[in-house]
């Protein structure tokens with residue numbers, strides 16, 4: 001019994017002189033990793049056009065069904081979402097929507113400060129989600145690689161890699 005008490009006191013004494021791991025949030029912000037799954041944004045491609053082509057894949061992949069999209073089309077045939085809503089009251093920040101997106105439009109950023117007093121404020125519309133930049137993929141343009149107006153041959157696109165040579169693996 002005495003031994004346990006002494007070892008407990010020794011541990012307390014040792015921790016007194018160690019650097020504290022707590023931080024004074026919110027004055028002091030924690031460092032979160034760049035791939036942290038925080039709030040969700042809709043990004044634009046390098047030409048400034050919105051990347052989302054309203055394919056509904058993110059909505060289908062979402063396990064809690066919190067994404068609502070209404071698709072429409074421009075005169076040049078490019079699809080985009082007329083409405084895009086995420087209900088963050090239900091979102092579990094799983095990242096499945098970002099994984100499913102073929103155009104890298106929907107991305108998760110490290111912002112975790114999304115608390116609101118009113119429930120209605122947790123419903124984000126397209127205006128709340130669409131940002132003015134390309135997010136984590138500054139050079140990627142889905143439209144130039146797979147849009148309806150693509151004219152280049154397969155493998156000749158700006159972002160295409162040269163074909164792999166299987167003989168390069170031979171000893």
Ligand code: SF4
Nearest residue numbers: 062091092094095097
């Ligand atoms: S992070 Fe997960 S739960 Fe949230 S919108 Fe995306 S798929 Fe749905």
Ligand code: SF4
Nearest residue numbers: 052053055056058101
């Ligand atoms: S965000 Fe991506 S997956 Fe969702 S509708 Fe737009 S293009 Fe499709």
